[in-house]
Amino acid sequence: xxxxIPDMAGxxxxxxxxxxxLLGNIPLKHWDGLLRVAKRANLIGRLSKNVKQxxxxxxxxxxxxxxxxxxxxxxxxxxxxIDWETRHIARxxxxxxxxxxxxxxxxxxxxxxxxADGRLFGDVDILVPRAQLNSVEAALMxxxxxxxxxxxxxxxxxxxxxxxxxxxxxxxxGTVIDVHHNILPSTSRTVPNVELLHESSQPIPGTIFRVLCxxxxxxxxxxxxxxxxELQNGLRDxxxxxxxIKEFSGQxxxxxxxxxxxxxxxxxxxxxxxxxxxxxxxxxxxxxEQINVLLERETxxxxxxxxxxxxxxxxxxxxxxPDGNDxxxxxxxxxxxxxxxxxxxxxxxxxxxxxxxxxxxLFRNTSRSI
Amino acid sequence: xxxxxHQVGDLSLAAxxxxxxxxxxxxxxxxxxxxxxxxxxxxxxSIHVLYANHPYLIDPDFADFHVEVGQPQNLRRWFxxxxxxxxxxxxxxxxxxxxxxxxxxxWGLNWAIAASCxxxxxxxxxxxxxxxxxxxxxxxxxxxxxxxxxxxxxxxWRLLSDELTLIDPELISAHALARPINLKNASIDLIQEFxxxxxxxxxxxxxxxxxxTHLCPPAESVxxxxxxxxxxxxxxxxYESGAKPLLTPRGKAQTxxxxxxNSFNYSPLGRTGFDIAGQLVGQCACYDFAYSKLSDALExxxxxxxxxxxxxR
Numbered sequence: 001x002x003x004x005i006p007d008m009a010g011x012x013x014x015x016x017x018x019x020x021x022l023l024g025n026i027p028l029k030h031w032d033g034l035l036r037v038a039k040r041a042n043l044i045g046r047l048s049k050n051v052k053q054x055x056x057x058x059x060x061x062x063x064x065x066x067x068x069x070x071x072x073x074x075x076x077x078x079x080x081x082i083d084w085e086t087r088h089i090a091r092x093x094x095x096x097x098x099x100x101x102x103x104x105x106x107x108x109x110x111x112x113x114x115x116a117d118g119r120l121f122g123d124v125d126i127l128v129p130r131a132q133l134n135s136v137e138a139a140l141m142x143x144x145x146x147x148x149x150x151x152x153x154x155x156x157x158x159x160x161x162x163x164x165x166x167x168x169x170x171x172x173x174g175t176v177i178d179v180h181h182n183i184l185p186s187t188s189r190t191v192p193n194v195e196l197l198h199e200s201s202q203p204i205p206g207t208i209f210r211v212l213c214x215x216x217x218x219x220x221x222x223x224x225x226x227x228x229x230e231l232q233n234g235l236r237d238x239x240x241x242x243x244x245i246k247e248f249s250g251q252x253x254x255x256x257x258x259x260x261x262x263x264x265x266x267x268x269x270x271x272x273x274x275x276x277x278x279x280x281x282x283x284x285x286x287x288x289e290q291i292n293v294l295l296e297r298e299t300x301x302x303x304x305x306x307x308x309x310x311x312x313x314x315x316x317x318x319x320x321x322p323d324g325n326d327x328x329x330x331x332x333x334x335x336x337x338x339x340x341x342x343x344x345x346x347x348x349x350x351x352x353x354x355x356x357x358x359x360x361x362l363f364r365n366t367s368r369s370i
Numbered sequence: 371x372x373x374x375x376h377q378v379g380d381l382s383l384a385a386x387x388x389x390x391x392x393x394x395x396x397x398x399x400x401x402x403x404x405x406x407x408x409x410x411x412x413x414x415x416s417i418h419v420l421y422a423n424h425p426y427l428i429d430p431d432f433a434d435f436h437v438e439v440g441q442p443q444n445l446r447r448w449f450x451x452x453x454x455x456x457x458x459x460x461x462x463x464x465x466x467x468x469x470x471x472x473x474x475x476x477w478g479l480n481w482a483i484a485a486s487c488x489x490x491x492x493x494x495x496x497x498x499x500x501x502x503x504x505x506x507x508x509x510x511x512x513x514x515x516x517x518x519x520x521x522x523x524x525x526x527w528r529l530l531s532d533e534l535t536l537i538d539p540e541l542i543s544a545h546a547l548a549r550p551i552n553l554k555n556a557s558i559d560l561i562q563e564f565x566x567x568x569x570x571x572x573x574x575x576x577x578x579x580x581x582x583t584h585l586c587p588p589a590e591s592v593x594x595x596x597x598x599x600x601x602x603x604x605x606x607x608x609y610e611s612g613a614k615p616l617l618t619p620r621g622k623a624q625t626x627x628x629x630x631x632n633s634f635n636y637s638p639l640g641r642t643g644f645d646i647a648g649q650l651v652g653q654c655a656c657y658d659f660a661y662s663k664l665s666d667a668l669e670x671x672x673x674x675x676x677x678x679x680x681x682x683r
Contacts, residue, residue, distance in 0.1 A: 029431040036436060036458050063403075063434055070488035077638035322436060322458040323393075 006284055006328065008039045010235065010318040014282060017043065017239070019072065020050035025058070031064045041319030042236045044068075045075035045118035075118050085124055085175050090208050092143035098134050100209050101127040101201050103180065107211045108240070110204050115243035116220070119236075123167060123176040126137045129198065130181035137165060137179065144171045162186070162344075183220050184227065185344050190267040197266075205271075214248040215255075222269050222275035229340025231333055234317040235282070242279045245287075256291045260298075269298045278313055312336060329346045387414040389428055393438070396427040398534075400547040400595050402487075404479060405433035408471070410453070412572060413439050415418055416472035420550040420571045420584055420648040423592040435482045439475050457482055460536055464603075466540045470574050473582055475678035476550060483534055484634035490536040490545065491646040497535040497544045498527040500598035500675040504544045506535055506604045506654070508632055514609030514661075520585055521664045523669060524565045529591035530599065534634075538644055542649045543598035548591040550584035564664055604654045607661065616664035617674075620656040 005011040016023060016034055026034075039046040048071040051057060057065065086106060093100055101107075103125040108116035128136050145168040158166045163182040169175070182194045197220075201210040212220055221244060225237045249255050263272040273295040279285040280292075301309075315332030325333070341350050378386065378397070387637055393407030397417070408414065417455045417556035421627035436599035441447045442465050452465035462481065466474050484492050496510035497520035505527075516532055523529040530546040537544055550571060553561060558581060562568065583596040604625055605617075629647045630636050636643040661667045 027431070032432040040458055040460065063401075063432055066487065066489040070486055073488040073638050073640075073642075074637075077640060099528070313486070320459065324459060342498070 005318070006314055007318040007326075009033070009321055010282075013037050013041060013043060013047075013235070013319055017047050017050060018283070020047070020054055020307075023051055024054065024056035025306075028061055029060070035064070035067050036322040037319050040322050042231075042233050043239065043319070044071040046236075046239060047118070048072045048075070049118035072118075079109055079116065080117075081175075082106050082124065085173070086110060086207070086209065087127070088143070088170075088173070089124065089140075089177065089347050092139050092145075093136060094208050096132070096139050098128050098132045098136055099198060099201070100136075101198065102204070102209045102211055103127055103183075104224070107217065110207060110209060111211045112246050112343060113244065115240040117243075119240070123178050125178045125180060126193070127180045127183070127197070130194075133165065133179065133181055137168075140168055140177065140179070144173075145169065145177060148169060157353070160186075161163070172220075183223055188344055192266040192268060214244075214251070215259045216266075218244050218248065218259060218275075219263055219266060219268055219272055222271040226271040226274045227335045227340055229344075231316050231336050232320055235319050238275075238279055238282060238317060242283050242285050245276075245279065247283065256288055258292060260294055263295070264298060268298050270301075273299050274309065274313065278317060281310075282317060283316065312339070376426060377422065378418060378424050378594055381418070381426070383414065386418050387411060390414050390417070394429045396408045396430045396433050397421055398427065398546075399549050402435070402483065402547070403427065403430055403433045403439060404482075405430065406433040406475065407436075407438040408440060408472050408475070410439060412469075413472050413475055414638045416571045416584075417474070419569060420586050422569070422586065422597075423589045435479070435486075437475070437478055439478070443622050467576075470576060471580075472572055473552075473574060473584070476552065476584060479549075487536070488635050488638060489611040490538060491636065491639060491643055491650075493535040493537065493629055493631075494533065494634065495535040495600070496532045497530040497599075498522050499530055499544075499546075499597075499670075502599065503602040504530060504599035505671070505674065506544070506601050506650075507645055508535075508604065508628060509544050509607055513607055514553060514557075515607055517551055517560055517664070518607050518661075518667055520551045520553060520557070520561045521564055521668060523551065523588055523591060524561075524568070525668055527671070527675075528594060528599075529587050532615075537601070537646055537650055538598065541598070541645050542601070542646065542653060544601050545598045546591070546595045548587045548595035550587055552584055554582050554584070555580040560664070566613070594613045598633065601614070601650060601654050604651070604656045605671075606656075606658045606665075608658065609662065610660050611662055613660045613662040615663075615670050616660045617670055618658050620658045622651045622656055625656045626651045627637055635668065 005014065012034060035044065038047045048068040051068055052072060082105065086102070099128070102110055105116070105119060105122070106124045107113070107280040108119065147166040147168050152164065158164060158337045162185045164178050165181040167176050167178050182191060184191055197212060197216055200216055202213055203210050211217065218241065221237065221241045225234065225241065228234070245249055259272070263269045276292060276295065280287055312332050312335045315328050315338045341354060376481070386395065390406060391409040393405070394407040396403050406417070439453055440456065442452050442454050451468035453468050453471035453474055454461055454465040455463055456473050457478070461548065463478070493506070493508060495506050496515055497504050497506050498519065507515050507519060519529070519532045529548050529551070530544050531549065532551040534547065535544055553663055558573070571583055571584040571586070573583040626647055629651065633643065635649070636647065639646070659670065
């Protein structure tokens with residue numbers, strides 16, 4: 001299994017997270033490299049949680065203990081911060097009576113999924129019916145959230161083409177909320193029927209929020225990862241996916257078949273197939289072989305296409321190296337960047353969008369602040 | 371931790387430039403090891419001067435931070451040149467003008483410590499030790515805290531830190547870093563007049579901050595940088611032109627709230643932060659201090675350090 005991981009640092013990080021009990025005697029120099037990669041990959045929280053559970057934790061060298069302890073402080077704090085933030089969001093949106101589905105990190109925390117453990121969170125993501133997007137946006141504005149300085153191009157990008165409105169930042173707390181009306185942009189090639197997601201969503205007891213049902217949560221995680229154009233958190237997202245699958249697969253005999261059927265219904269077979277393929281290749285996750293065969297047949301991928309996807313993703317999902325990525329990772333990330341954009345919008349729109357993006361990047365960094 | 375106790379001043383500038391350029395140089399401040407990479411000669415010169423008395427390591431097995439001060443990858447590499455600060459290859463800040471590279475290293479390290487080290491409560495304050503006990507000087511910018519800190523450090527007080535007061539959660543002791551003291555504008559002239567026999571880093575002009583430079587910490591402070599000290603006094607300094615020195619007691623609750631609002635990691639530490647701040651305030655005598663002359667201030671602090679600390683609980 002680990003032979004498929006092309007990168008030493010990546011292999012080492014995955015091994016460390018999955019086998020924390022073996023970290024008791026590794027040399028200090030090994031810790032130096034491991035902690036740096038874990039920080040870049042946003043996986044130090046997960047590593048920290050696993051190592052802190054080991055009996056040898058107190059005997060680890062002090063600087064190592066300090067870093068792991070500090071990472072734990074941050075993840076607990078952020079978890080509490082998400083909880084706090086969702087209360088504010090609930091206060092703002094409860095009066096309008098819209099069904100609100102929490103997505104990603106916030107969903108993992110409030111629904112108490114194991115994927116939340118050791119994770120560092122950024123924005124809160126919610127999914128609301130498109131028809132009520134305006135009332136949601138208005139209610140948030142009344143309670144202190146505001147869209148940042150987006151120019152008219154970005155406005156159009158979001159409102160016309162994307163599946164979300166521009167991110168809104170709270171004027172006092174500085175927290176960010178992303179309001180989605182679908183899990184994929186309207187300009188994508190395969191737009192899922194979001195009504196189905198709402199129908200199967202489940203309430204979180206004691207809150208006004210809902211979460212996607214288990215198979216939808218997995219499919220969404222897979223869709224998100226394999227439509228992404230930036231993969232700095234790719235390995236982290238893969239670990240999340242793996243946690244979700246492990247947590248739900250034990251909950252019913254029909255789980256796997258339900259997962260496959262649902263992915264076909266939502267038109268997202270390829271992302272699910274890739275998710276299972278790469279969690280198996282990189283994280284050695286157990287997936288029933290007949291499920292893989294079934295999905296592979298559904299995707300109708302040719303051997304050549306599969307080989308290209310493998311080369312790209314096995315490299316692109318590797319963590320960033322603190323001292324600079326090697327050429328294969330850079331090329332793979334670039335390929336993913338293009339693929340992510342290609343999947344999001346038709347070719348004509350895409351070329352204009354990318355030209356503009358590169359032009360702007362040449363001249364950024366003209367302001368300064370600390 | 372490798373136990374090489376060579377000091378940066380033992381290296382020739384050329385040798386330092388070499389290992390700094392290769393990213394093999396690491397500086398020890400307190401118990402923290404920072405691996406630094408830079409091919410900028412002004413950064414090398416600044417380190418050579420400001421950290422002359424600090425221990426260094428070459429290619430240590432472990433470093434708490436891996437930072438770099440270098441050139442941006444975009445067009446700003448060549449025109450209106452800039453410097454950028456990287457930690458583990460990431461850029462937490464926008465670049466600064468090229469001539470501020472040495473100062474950028476200092477500010478970047480401050481941020482790295484404040485943002486990553488949660489084994490301590492990190493308060494935005496200066497701290498110094500005398501006769502075994504420490505005084506903490508919290509203060510908003512412009513209150514003269516740095517000038518006072520520099521003066522005390524040059525007159526027999528051991529410098530623990532000028533910006534980051536690190537409080538241990540178990541013993542409520544203050545840990546030392548003994549790093550260069552950041553001074554601005556008129557403070558620079560004041561301290562140069564106060565003590566002509568001092569060593570300074572390069573001075574730069576920043577449009578927002580004005581004149582900025584760093585003062586080399588006294589050798590004694592650096593030699594004892596691994597010794598923590600028990601805080602016994604918290605003094606809020608306030609420079610007032612023409613003021614007679616006046617030390618007035620300050621409410622503990624008010625001081626506690628100040629710490630809660632002016633610590634870098636009070637919130638992330640949660641309950642632990644609350645407990646540390648509470649115990650710290652409990653074991654210290656808290657004062658406000660107005661002054662206009664450094665000589666007056668030194669007298670008052672001398673008096674403070676000679677009285678047995680009255681501990682209220």
